[in-house]
Amino acid sequence: MQSVQYAAPTTLAQATQALQGASDAKILAGGTDLLVQMKLGIREPGLIVDIKRIPELTAFTLGEHGLHLGAALTSAILHDDAQVRARYPGFMEALGLIGSSQVQGRCSAGGNLCNASPAADSVPALIVNRAVCNILGPAGERSVAVEAFTTGPGKNCLGSGEILVSIDLPLPAPRSSDAYLRFIPRTEMDIAVAGAAVALTLDAAGVCTAARVAIGAVAPTALLVPAAAEALIGTALDDTALANAAAAASAAASPITDKRGTAEYRKKVVGVLVRRAALIAKARIEADS
Template structure:
């Protein structure tokens, strides 16, 4: 068993230098994934870098351009913010599904993304909202869309000496809303068998003018499904459009079979969830009239 070192940098540059100087570093934000994995022997880092003392990672900013969330902002801080919930209800609901009340006080949307689980609840919701990742490394800042961040189960696009700094959500247009639904075997605190998120915009006549649809837990990473969004745009979410949304979501899925559900079952369920999430998002957008 290797020795474990701990560091708590106070700047992005210091954090990047620490990460780049170790053969096996891990970032600690809330620790709700990392500490469990270490206890189970799934992770044995040589260095744990606690990022909570870096100011940028704890900042929350909501303005005319949208929402900026530091990567270490706790889930409970986000879900308790009524202004954020009013603009991004689906994302806030998805984030609130992670773990227990105690976990909510420590977990973060940034950590949920960086853990790179295909079944992470907040990730499809972030994708549907069009969120971007701001990443810092030795060469400065770069930005990638959330749908491009994770590259496989437990894997993402971060280099060894890079750190996720924040997540940026564009401010929704008028008559816009989002929604997230998941299916789990139990009533709460379980891992999604399938999940779907929809964000859309309606015009004054109730016609969908823009949409984003994302699915989770049914592929190696959460997926943006352009074909499902195309089925919504130009419609009033009639039965034909909703059936096309479900079909596109199911077709995009590439699930596995395990003890919680077969691939065929997951493929079917994710289509049903996408259809229902679209209707919820539509109802919320209409309520803005």
């Protein structure tokens, strides 16, 4: 009979200490993935370290340097902030797509990232927003770009005893916006068959001066697709540019066939989503200026 130990540290130091003492520890934030996995027998940790009582992990600030997000801050609390919603509409719509209202009250961007599902909705949106992950471990602090954080399905770059502490999203440049779209066969409460996030900056003439495109659920991890961004930069997002970006996204995708969709379908649809997300981001910039 396996027994489970539970620790609820109130400081990061206590948390890293607890993690170092156990070989089969798991970090618990909202638990919307971990508890389900435990119930299904997929994970059987010997120690659960609940990080929700560490104040800096559930706090956020929005300032001149951007959004500083505690890794365990719930999606619902972040959603209550109108300024965050206005600054990062695509990221916030991606985060808001996770689960139900009840799940939104528990889940966090940090948890979505650490769980490392290839279909995680918020990850492509974090990638296009140039998010940086701040990690604390036995060897001290380090930071990694969000696109390098997940390393495969269910796998991330955290080493033994390391905790994702916070995520920093730089402040978008003027005349910038983002958008996230996913395809699900239902209307809500589903897992993405394919997902796409686009962040754009337009000049006064409507020409795209900067772009980032990321796709989800079509590869072992969410992917940044520079070729799709390059197809948009320097254009006025005309049909040809959008078609090129879509084609680049489809080409970058290496999906699997499973119960949610075939590889062929996912490759095609992810391109459609990139094109549509780019148009939404563009419309948002135009609406703001």
